[in-house]
Amino acid sequence: MENIFGRTLPELTELAVSLGMPKFRGKQLAEWLYKKSVTDFAAMQNLPKDFRSKLAAGYVIDRAARVDRLDSADGRTSKFLLSFSDGAGVETVLMRQPYGNSICVSSQVGCSMGCRFCASTLHGMVRNLTAGEMLAQTFYINDLLQAEGQKVDTIVIMGSGEPLTNYDNVLGYIRLLHEDYCLGMSYRSITLSTSGIVPHIYRLAEEGLPINLSISLHAPEQELRSELMPINKKYPLADVIKAGREYGEKTHRRVTYEYILIDGVNDNLQQAKELASLLRGQLASVNLIPINPVAERNWNRPSLARIEFFEKYLADHHIAVTVRREMGNDIQAACGQLRNKHIK
Ligand code: SF4
Numbered sequence: 001m002e003n004i005f006g007r008t009l010p011e012l013t014e015l016a017v018s019l020g021m022p023k024f025r026g027k028q029l030a031e032w033l034y035k036k037s038v039t040d041f042a043a044m045q046n047l048p049k050d051f052r053s054k055l056a057a058g059y060v061i062d063r064a065a066r067v068d069r070l071d072s073a074d075g076r077t078s079k080f081l082l083s084f085s086d087g088a089g090v091e092t093v094l095m096r097q098p099y100g101n102s103i104c105v106s107s108q109v110g111c112s113m114g115c116r117f118c119a120s121t122l123h124g125m126v127r128n129l130t131a132g133e134m135l136a137q138t139f140y141i142n143d144l145l146q147a148e149g150q151k152v153d154t155i156v157i158m159g160s161g162e163p164l165t166n167y168d169n170v171l172g173y174i175r176l177l178h179e180d181y182c183l184g185m186s187y188r189s190i191t192l193s194t195s196g197i198v199p200h201i202y203r204l205a206e207e208g209l210p211i212n213l214s215i216s217l218h219a220p221e222q223e224l225r226s227e228l229m230p231i232n233k234k235y236p237l238a239d240v241i242k243a244g245r246e247y248g249e250k251t252h253r254r255v256t257y258e259y260i261l262i263d264g265v266n267d268n269l270q271q272a273k274e275l276a277s278l279l280r281g282q283l284a285s286v287n288l289i290p291i292n293p294v295a296e297r298n299w300n301r302p303s304l305a306r307i308e309f310f311e312k313y314l315a316d317h318h319i320a321v322t323v324r325r326e327m328g329n330d331i332q333a334a335c336g337q338l339r340n341k342h343i344k
Pocket of ligand 1: 111112113114116118119120121159160161162196
């Protein structure tokens with residue numbers, strides 16, 4: 001059985017024609033899948049019965065099933081462990097922000113990047129997700145929100161996985177989100193987060209999509225960054241910054257650099273100076289993320305005074321900077337932890 005969910009309108013039209021239907025049946029199929037979010041061919045009432053039977057005989061609508069759910073005490077963050085037909089599980093997070101509903105989508109099952117602060121990489125990478133599986137995460141949460149008269153407003157592709165090593169599927173997903181026959185989302189409401197896969201940052205800049213790019217930096221020095229993020233040995237810090245700079249120049253979009261603040265590791269004055277100097281003159285901002293403590297590594301969150309000092313140093317040196325508000329600490333919001341609990 002082949003999965004039909006995540007196919008584009010031209011692909012659905014081609015499928016309809018291959019099953020002996022006129023072209024407009026493809027459009028109707030897309031409406032049932034993406035506008036009405038129907039998960040059963042039998043419910044697609046305006047399609048001829050024999051077309052529905054042929055679809056049911058050869059195809060499935062592979063949507064995500066919920067395995068687990070955790071809600072934060074304040075009710076603003078919900079983390080879902082969703083699974084697909086082969087049993088692979090991924091985490092998807094809903095964050096109810098003051099500016100709307102934001103979701104964090106996974107792009108791979110597990111991750112091979114090996115970032116030292118991340119639970120998603122502990123069991124390696126299992127496989128890439130298809131565009132349909134990323135869309136299924138989105139629809140799972142959008143359906144929940146629609147029952148409350150709401151919808152998904154912004155998307156960050158920042159869950160488990162390195163999206164730029166699953167380039168074609170991720171780009172297919174982003175384009176689908178934007179299509180009018182699907183969710184019709186603005187590209188500007190979509191953010192792709194990468195650990196710094198340099199050649200694909202250049203490739204992305206050529207796509208002409210006004211999405212937001214976020215780059216995980218986490219250290220302003222080559223050696224420390226390699227320690228925290230092994231991918232830095234392949235794509236060194238200087239090359240990542242150069243790619244980010246050229247991405248901003250080419251797309252006129254501000255690049256966000258994510259910087260996890262770890263007490264005594266990457267939060268001193270010298271490091272603030274180096275970070276400001278790296279980004280000087282670049283169309284960029286820094287998002288400081290005080291770490292969720294990692295007991296195994298003895299990594300702790302800096303004091304509030306130290307966080308504010310780091311933030312102020314950057315701001316005083318003309319670097320746009322924000323500090324990420326804590327969301328969902330009480331539900332293990334760090335990516336990968338819920339899935340790992342179930343693997344255990
Ligand atoms: S932080 Fe992102 S890129 Fe790094 S290991 Fe975790 S999921 Fe992979």
